[in-house]
Amino acid sequence: MNSLIRIIGIDPGLRRTGWGVIETLGNSLRFVASGTVTSDDKADLASRLCQLHDGLSDVLHIHKPDEAAVEQTFVNKDAVATLKLGQARGIAMLVPARAGLPVAEYAPNAVKKAVIGVGHGEKQQIHMMLKVLMPKAQFVGNDAADALAIAICHAHHMGGARARLKIANL
DSSP states (O other): OOOOEEEEEEEOOSSEEEEEEEEEETTEEEEEEEEEEEOOTTSOHHHHHHHHHHHHHHHHHHHOOSEEEEEOOOOOSOHHHHHHHHHHHHHHHHHHHHTTOOEEEEOHHHHHHHHHSSSSOOHHHHHHHHHHHOTTOOOOHHHHHHHHHHHHHHHHHHHHHHHHHHHHTO
């Protein structure tokens, strides 16, 4: 039996953490909301992580998702930047986990493949496909768009995950 499931996708970042909420019922997707939580780049790291935590907590409180999906971190050449991104990602995973939500993780290529059909694509292709998949979707900037794409990726993958879980519990 299909039931309505509200999913939040989170695109972690220390400056800007994008979020997007969708609802899925069977194969249909519906846009709910999207936005960006920002931190003060003049503040110390701990304060910035608190700002991200509090902002995401507010989003979860307002939109009440059932499940969460977070993009996995990629390693770049700057080790310090990678570490800071990892800390922001920790907040992106902690907030929904503390709210009792299951949290899935997806690689950037898996997100792109779920939305545009290939694992390597441009941001403009993601934006275009978001409008095709959810014509009423509104998003400002790449962070919110990426977060919606992460939520859609989870919607595509969660049916298989649930089926595997049911089989394991038999």
